[in-house]
Structures are given as C-alpha cells and as structure tokens.
Amino acid sequence: MTELWNEFDLKIPPLITLPSNNANLAQKLRTALNKYEKQHTIKNKDFPETAALLSRLMARRKNSFRHMIGFHSIRKLNSALSRLLRIDLPRDLERFSGALPDMVFEDDICVEIPNRNSFDYVLVRLVGVYYVHKRIRECCTDAVDYITKMMRSNYFFETNTLFFATIAKLFNFSFELSNLCAELYNQILPLRQYFPHKGIYEFLPKDTILPNTLEHLGNNSENSTYKELETQIPLSVVLNATPTVPKHKQRSDVGTEVDREKKVKKYNIEQLRTVEGIKQFIAAENKARKNSLQTSLTKKILNHEWAGAQKIFEKKLLANDNKKAVNIFQKFISSKI
Incomplete structure (x- = not known):
C-alpha cells in the first residue's frame, strides 16, 4: 500500500458506471463529497500562498544557510509541499462526483454509479494526501527546531522570525487539511462493499490492504508541537526580543539618558x-x-x-x-x- 499511494503518476482507472439498486449509496457519497469540498475550499484558501512564500524565502536565503546542516530540513519541507501540489485531490473528487446521479427520489430505484475501481482510486488518493500532510508536519517540526537554535544566538534574527511564522502557519494548515482527509476517508470507506465490480481490470492488487481508519488528530495531540515551541522560545520573546550585546562591547555605566532636541539643518x-x-x-x-x-x-x-x-x-x-x-x-x- 505504501508504494501505491506514494507514486507520483498514479494511473487513473477508466470511469465506468454500473447499475445498482442501492440509491442511498449515491446520496451519502454526494453529501460527504460536497461537505468536504466546502470545508476544503475554506481551509485551503491561504495554504498555497504560504507554501509559495516559504519557497521564495528558501531560494533567497539558500546562500546564507547553505553550509548549515539544519537548512536541509527546510528543503525537505519545500519538497513535501511540492509533492502535495502534484496530487490534485479536488479534481479527482470532482471527476468521481460527476459520475454520480444528480438526484434520487426513491430508495429502490436503479441508478448508475461508478464501479469499485474508481472508488478505490479515490480512497488511495485520500490516503496519499493524508500521509503527505503527515510528512509536512514532521518536516515543520524539524525545521522549527533548527530555526529556534539560530534565533537563540541572534543569527539572522529577523529572517528566522519570518521563517518561524511561515512554518507555523503551514503546520496549522496541514493539521486541518489532514483531518478533513481522515474524516472523509473514515466516512466513505464502509461504502466500498456496496460498489458494483465487474471486469478483468483490477486497480488495486489482490494483496493490497487499505487502512481500516485514518487517525483524526485532536486539538491536543500534534498541537503539542506548539507547546514545545512555546517552552523553547516564548512568544513574548519572539515579538519583543532585542539582540544581545557581547560582553566585551557592553558598557558598565552610561549614566541617565537625557533626551535632547536634534538640530535640524535648514537649506537656503x-x-x-x-x-x-x-x-x-x-x-x-x-x-x-x-x-x-x-x-x-x-x-x-x-x-x-x-x-x-x-x-x-x-x-x-x-x-x-x-x-x-x-x-x-x-x-x-x-x-x-
């Protein structure tokens, strides 16, 4: 299963519809897909823009950080984000939803629905996006751990603060989008047995085992990363921090500062x-x-x-x-x- 969802160019099975007497199946699927599409549109609004910002920051600062081992974790994060762009899940769901009947009035009516191969393809894509988001969050944690170490030593403090904020937003977006995938997968997986299946072509190999469920991340599970970051560097320190002065450059006693009006030279x-x-x-x-x-x-x-x-x-x-x-x-x- 790991090799299947991790493929870049997963071959889409032909979209074939077969007759089925289970009209409730089509209604449940359409309701679940419409709910996912609505929530995904809202939560995915700023995710691509934030991912593009990270790519631009990384490209601009790669010469400054190229000798530092920890910068590789930011590169891995950028690669994971690029990988996610190659999986167009909303398009695949729209293609599948378009083959469902638009309206069903009676429960026992015979309707045309996609075969099991097309449904299995949707399930595999959901699992793929879920695990790519998991990879993104792992890379976010590693990257922030590296950035906080540099912030403690005031190395490129302003730039690293911007990196910190960008990666934190990506982690939060990935957390929410991953939960959407898990909710949809867990909701529609029990319907797999009701999909008609005919033909020689098999999309999933016989030895393939789909996950029984995808873990829905609670508010206090992986968000513990934020608590760890707050322990490492409190938010008040990040917002109000001032660079420290080396001891050999510190002055022991400079007296009381007095505000003096600066004389402004006027041009004739x-x-x-x-x-x-x-x-x-x-x-x-x-x-x-x-x-x-x-x-x-x-x-x-x-x-x-x-x-x-x-x-x-x-x-x-x-x-x-x-x-x-x-x-x-x-x-x-x-x-x-």
Missing part, C-alpha cells in the same frame, strides 16, 4: 536661483541619496518624484527656457524640504 532655497546652483544641488543630492537616503536633504521626496523633477529641469534647459526651469525646480524643492 535662495541658493537655487541659478542654473549652476541647481546643477550642484542635484549632483550633491544624488550622491547623498545613493549613500544614505535618510541623511539627505531630499529624503521626503520619492525616487520617481526626484527623477521627474530632474527630467523637467533638463527638458526646460534644452528648450532654452532657463528662467522657467529655475522657477519650477525651486518651487518644487521648497514645497518638499
């Missing part, structure tokens, strides 16, 4: 009355903005606004309208600084 706009003065101002500010935007005089001016002001100034100079160029640029700067 009258210096921008000539073309040469403006050109010198632009050259100095371009250099200052490149080195440190916060220390430049034009720090409140956005990059596109600064570039647009220079462009208009140069355009007026090319048109030999120096007076208008100076006037426009001077008014723009005086309104910003």
Whole structure:
C-alpha cells in the first residue's frame, strides 16, 4: 500500500458506471463529497500562498544557510509541499462526483454509479494526501527546531522570525487539511462493499490492504508541537526580543539618558536661483541619496518624484527656457524640504 499511494503518476482507472439498486449509496457519497469540498475550499484558501512564500524565502536565503546542516530540513519541507501540489485531490473528487446521479427520489430505484475501481482510486488518493500532510508536519517540526537554535544566538534574527511564522502557519494548515482527509476517508470507506465490480481490470492488487481508519488528530495531540515551541522560545520573546550585546562591547555605566532636541539643518532655497546652483544641488543630492537616503536633504521626496523633477529641469534647459526651469525646480524643492 505504501508504494501505491506514494507514486507520483498514479494511473487513473477508466470511469465506468454500473447499475445498482442501492440509491442511498449515491446520496451519502454526494453529501460527504460536497461537505468536504466546502470545508476544503475554506481551509485551503491561504495554504498555497504560504507554501509559495516559504519557497521564495528558501531560494533567497539558500546562500546564507547553505553550509548549515539544519537548512536541509527546510528543503525537505519545500519538497513535501511540492509533492502535495502534484496530487490534485479536488479534481479527482470532482471527476468521481460527476459520475454520480444528480438526484434520487426513491430508495429502490436503479441508478448508475461508478464501479469499485474508481472508488478505490479515490480512497488511495485520500490516503496519499493524508500521509503527505503527515510528512509536512514532521518536516515543520524539524525545521522549527533548527530555526529556534539560530534565533537563540541572534543569527539572522529577523529572517528566522519570518521563517518561524511561515512554518507555523503551514503546520496549522496541514493539521486541518489532514483531518478533513481522515474524516472523509473514515466516512466513505464502509461504502466500498456496496460498489458494483465487474471486469478483468483490477486497480488495486489482490494483496493490497487499505487502512481500516485514518487517525483524526485532536486539538491536543500534534498541537503539542506548539507547546514545545512555546517552552523553547516564548512568544513574548519572539515579538519583543532585542539582540544581545557581547560582553566585551557592553558598557558598565552610561549614566541617565537625557533626551535632547536634534538640530535640524535648514537649506537656503535662495541658493537655487541659478542654473549652476541647481546643477550642484542635484549632483550633491544624488550622491547623498545613493549613500544614505535618510541623511539627505531630499529624503521626503520619492525616487520617481526626484527623477521627474530632474527630467523637467533638463527638458526646460534644452528648450532654452532657463528662467522657467529655475522657477519650477525651486518651487518644487521648497514645497518638499
């Protein structure tokens, strides 16, 4: 069974419908599938986006962490998430549900329902998704254990905090989606014996044994991981932590801190009355903005606004309208600084 659900490209059996007198079977199945689809749509809303965020973070930081053994656990988590994308369970359930009768009015009426091979394929897919989610949660636990060790030593603290939050969300999403698979599997597995089965083709080998039940994870079972993480690093420490200063750099007594008003240097706009003065101002500010935007005089001016002001100034100079160029640029700067 392990090899069967773990296959990437599981061959879909042909969807063949056979007559059956058990009309309640179709009603129970459609109710269970519709309930799963509704809950899955709600709980799976942010899961792909969070998984994509982890992939981008890992790709961006792989050079910073490539020599660290623990980073492999994050790579394994990313691989497990990629594996889950290759199993399109909602599509398989929709395909199976489409072969069920739309409406049944009487219990003893003869209806056409999919054969057992198609139903077995759905069961195998549910087991596969369940165990992939289990693998994701195991990788989340290993990855967080590695990240918390680096956070204690203040190594890339901001980046690791973001990793921590992302992996925690993935763990929670996987926990809920795994329970949905377990609920649907446990609900529809007893109906397997009522599915008609004819033909030579067998989807499941004769020695295959399907699990009798999939464990439904309670709120206090695998969520103990969060309690362990809270014990390792309390949430208050993560949110309010400040990097520690090495002992050789600590100062013994610095006295009482006193707030002092910082003197703000004001620029004399009258210096921008000539073309040469403006050109010198632009050259100095371009250099200052490149080195440190916060220390430049034009720090409140956005990059596109600064570039647009220079462009208009140069355009007026090319048109030999120096007076208008100076006037426009001077008014723009005086309104910003």
